[in-house]
Amino acid sequence: MTLLQKQISTFTKRSIEWTGTLERILREFLTTAEIKLSEVEQDRLYSLPRSMMDLVQSGVLYGIELKAGGDGLRIEFSLDPDIEDELDLSMLRLCDLSAERLEIELLIRNPELARSLGAEMLTELSSEKVIVSLYSVEKSLAPFPPLDTNGHEQYSQDNEEH
């Protein structure tokens, strides 16, 4: 599996500029992967960048992975203002992106804060051909754990960092 890695600076962009940048990346990925979405699925997908703004501005969004077939793209969102954007995605054409579905993984570095900002509602933007899921980078990229009845996270032993 090949994961093309890129980096963009988030805190040097106003929200409208940030959402525009991410939307352009999503479009380019979809075009390269030749995944055909219905109008409803497209509307859902392209509402994702704007829906992510709380996570971006709170600094909890570490990055995003777009996967189709065997390969994909990882974009890390840097809070460093000196970072220049790497937006040349032409290498994607060399990846194996043959798939019917797009998998989007949002990489979160503070699940508790992310949850309070409604991060889990982003998974509701999933559709038949687009799967949105959340991963915690602080828990070795484990999926977001469910909450118990007291509102506490339930991590299995395997998901804990040692």
Next chain:
Amino acid sequence: MCAETNVKQSTEVTVNLAERSVTYVSNTVFQLLFRITHRRGLRSAHITEDREIIENGLFTWLSEQTLLRACLEVFLPGDNKVLEQWEFRFNYTSGHGDGTKYPPVAELEEFCARLRSLPQRADYRIVTQTSPGATEVPGWELTEFRPIDRSQSQEFQAWGYGNITATLTFRGG
């Protein structure tokens, strides 16, 4: 001809840095506002719902260097006194500044962990003070800072980028 080109490039670099500086500081204020509201058990919905208004205000006033301070005032509905005040102050310098300084996120988190919980009814608002001549920004209205019975204060490490430096001070009980 050459000189003109150089001057133009130099101006572009300066404008770009100034704009990055404004955007960076504005976004770090949002970052800290989200951390504060989360750690203090306040609803972040005000910030989310009014994001555009807050962002337009910060961006406009930081750009014209008229924003002196922005405060998150925590109060009980119906009570004029402030329980807590989180004050951001802004400092403008000429030139390119001292490089990048990151916002005091970890320091803030540690400090918030030591504070007593706020009453469940506690609410908040964001109030700014600008210097004379500041552009009016839609969504913002004239008001006054609310009084506060200050029993403790805490100043956090300054941060900034380019020609803008910011500080955060907590005042409260």
